[in-house]
Amino acid sequence: MLGSLLLLLLFWSSAFSFPGAFAYSRLTKGSSLSVENQEDFLISPNGLFTAGFHSVGINAYSFAIWFTEKLSNRTIVWMANRDHPVNGKHSKLTLLKDGNLILSDASKFISWATNTVSASFVQILLQNNGNLVLTEKDNVLWQSFDVPTDTLLPGQPLTRYTRLISSRSQNNYSSGFYKLFFDDDNVLRLVFDGPETSSIYWPDPWLLSFEAGRTRYNDSRVAVLDSWGHFQSSDRVGFRADDYGPGIQRRLTLDFDGNFRLYSLDTTTRSWIASWIHGVCGPNSLCSHYPRSGRKCSCLQGYRVKNYTDWAYGCEPEYQLPCNSREPKALALAIDQPAKISSLICSSSSIVTLNRTYKKKGFRKYSFSELKKATKNFGEEIGRGGSGIVYKGVLLDHRVAAVKRLKEANQDEAEFLAELSIIGRLNHMHLIDIWGYCAEGKHRLLVYEYLEHGSLAENLHCTVIDSKMRFEIALGTAKGLAYLHEECLEWVLHCDIKPQNVLLDSNYHxxxxxFGLSKLLRRAEVNDLSFSKIRGTRGYMAPEWIGNLPITSKVDVYSYGVVLLEMVTGRSPKMHVQTFGVGGEMVEKTLIEWVREMVKGDSEITSWIDEILDPLLDNTQCDKGKMALLVRVALHCVEEDRKVRPTMRQVVEMLLH
Structure with a gap:
């Protein structure tokens, strides 16, 4: 008996990665887990699951649950703060005395909370099935099974109130673009919801529900995977694992590439094997499934993979430009025959260089039929706002364009063209180039250059945009606004400065x-600044809009300051910051209030800048001096009194000197 016990203990210590001295079975009121102690975590009674801090980047951590067994990579099944990581110093998971479980960082910012309240005895424990549960006596106050991320464990239901959201990439755990959820018609669906387009890809959108083997008449909206490997949904989706049977560890995951996979742990190789898959490999590719190795993607003949780390991008044609590399080039592909290359044209009169810059073609009028054909009947939506919807298109001269279809305007054509004559003359390296327009009947469209990297909002919450790039983006944006306010022939207010309206070209400039919300003003009419309604976006709007005060260029200055704070901190101004008050109670503050308080509270730059800095910025490579300068300029820009705010020309001078 003693020998068997010793063997069991030896297996336990070699198979699972936790030092027993710091592995807690539960947390009670007032106790916490610290990010700085890598041996601080919760363990399930059967030892299969562990909960603790997981590194998601340089000095960035999320509280997560994973399979305890040592594999090649830690298998994460749940994350509390996947989109708001905390830093690696002084961050804690704490069960407060009021019954609230919170995740806070060094600046006492609350990144995540259960928002529970209890005056009774409460405890947090990790169950044998991987469910993290906050209990009050025999009652469950909160559980991780009710808020899944990208994975379902056996016995964990997917309901009308929950959904799976993939991670962004294999090494980026933040929310991605693929979602699994019950739609309003009671059908379980897989959807790609990207920054440019959204589409259903399971069940096939061209099939009626009954044709896809689904039913819409059961409104219970529940789906569950059992421990044997059988998945069943209320809309009649059902499947079994290839290795169906008891005693196997399993997980059902919506992976970053959009594939919905049922994994089983192979007891021989100690690795995860896909035992069922609903696969997608992207355009111009083939998808195959092999029970032992899972999905395999391959390109059609004549095509090559676009992105080796993400097959969702599919494949692109294999071609080479047979032109003298010193000559300007243009590549033309047949839009209606995507599988074939129609023609290769070398011409010295039209320019397409590697960084997608073009010789100025001139501001011109397009017909509605031209733009309808260029956008393939307005088929690829890449953005939308209050003034209209933007589509991607290819013009007859092979330039890629962004075509904005404005909402039906009340302007007659003469008024529309009068405003366009002003906008069309704007020319600055930090303003998007407007190539033309369409005004036919009620149709009003604008044609812009297309920028590869999308908006600042799409790029801000990833590690690509480092501190140097953020400073240059801030400076370039300031120069563009200074031109609009002071240098162009007509004075133009933007009125909707936000990260979504700052686009980035191939070099992230x-x-x-x-300018859909802008007001064109002649300098002689500065004193008559009347707007019929509030304009802009919540969180970025200057107080003048609410106070019914005269609207000047200082509304753009205020919005620009808010954008600077978001660029430095990585926090949205639409969300309040939860922090601790003087008496230890939780209080909510706006982003501006929080930053101003942090700066005033500590005279040492390195102290306050570390506390407010975006965790995604590399702490060792970050230029904290420039980030501190952005914060100081931002706080000048967001003064309540518009007369105290600097002009955009002064902002540019402050950033340069």
Whole structure:
């Protein structure tokens, strides 16, 4: 008996990665787990699951649950703060005395909370099935099974109130673009919801529900995987694992590439094997499934993979430009025959270089039929706002364009063209280039250059945009606004400065976009600044809009300051910051209030800048001096009194000197 016990203990210590001295079975009121102690975690009674801090980047951590067994990579099944990581110093998971479980960082910012309240005895424990549960006596106050991320464990239901959201990439655990959820018609669906387009890809959108083997008449909306490997949904989706049977560890995951996979742990190789898959490999590719190795993607003949780390991008044609590399080039592909290359044209009169810059073609009028054909009947939506919807298109001269279809305007054509004559004359390296327009009947469209990297909002919450790039983006945006306010022939207010309206070209140089909310003002009419309604976006709007005060260029200055704070901290101004008050109670503050308080509270730059800095910025490579300068400029820009705010020309001078 003693020998068997010793063997069991030896297996336990070699198979699972936790030092027993710091592995807690539960947390009670007032106790916490610290990010700085890598041996601080919760363990399930059967030892299969562990909960603790997991590194998601340089000095960035999320509280997560994973399979305890040592594999090649830690298998994460749940994350509390996947989109808001905390830093690696002084961050804690704490069960407060009021019954609230919170995740806070060094600046006492609450990144995540259960928002529970209890005056009774409460405890947090990790169950044998991987469910993290906050209990009050025999009652469950909160559980991780009710808020899944990208994975379902056996016995964990997917309901009308929950959904799976994939991670962004294999090494980026933040929310991605693929979602699994019950739609309003009671059908379980897989959807790609990207920054440019959204589409259903399971069940096939061209099939009626009954044709896809689904039913819409059961409104219970529940789906569950059992421990044997059988998945069943209320809309009649059902499947079994290839290795169906008891005693196997399993997980059902919506992976970053959009594939919905049922994994089983192979007891021989100690690795995860896909035992069922609903696969997608992207355009111009083939998808095959092998029970032992899972999905395999391959390109059609004549095509090559676009992105080796993400097959969702599919494949692109294999071609080479048979032109003298010193000559300007243009590549033309047949839009209606995507599988074939129609023609290769070398011409010295039209320019397409590697960084997608073009010789100025001139501001011109397009017919509605031209733009309808260029956008393939307005088929690829890449953005939308209050003034209209933007589509991607290819013009007859092979330039890629962004075509904005404005909402039906009340302007007659003469008024529309009068405003366009002003906008069309704007020319600055940090303003998006407007190539033309369409005004036919009620149709009003604008044609812009297309920028590869999308908006600042799409790029801000990833590690690509480092501190140097953020400073250059801030400077370029300021120069563009200074031109609009003071240098162009007509005075133009933007009125909707936000990260979504700062676009990035192939070199991540910023260009201001979307003048749909702007007011064109002649300098002689500065004192008559009347707007019929509030304009802008919540969180970025200057107080003048609410106070019914005269609207000047200082509304753009205020919005620009808010954008700077978001660029430095990584926090959205639409969300309040939860922090601790003087008496230890939780209080909510706006982003501006929080930053101003942090700066005033500590005279040492390195102290306050570390506390407010975006965790995604590399702490060892970050230029904290420039980030501190952005914060100081931002706080000048967001002064309540518009007369105290600097002009955009002064902002540019402050950033340069």
């Amino acid at each position: 910023p260009k201001l976009a979307d």
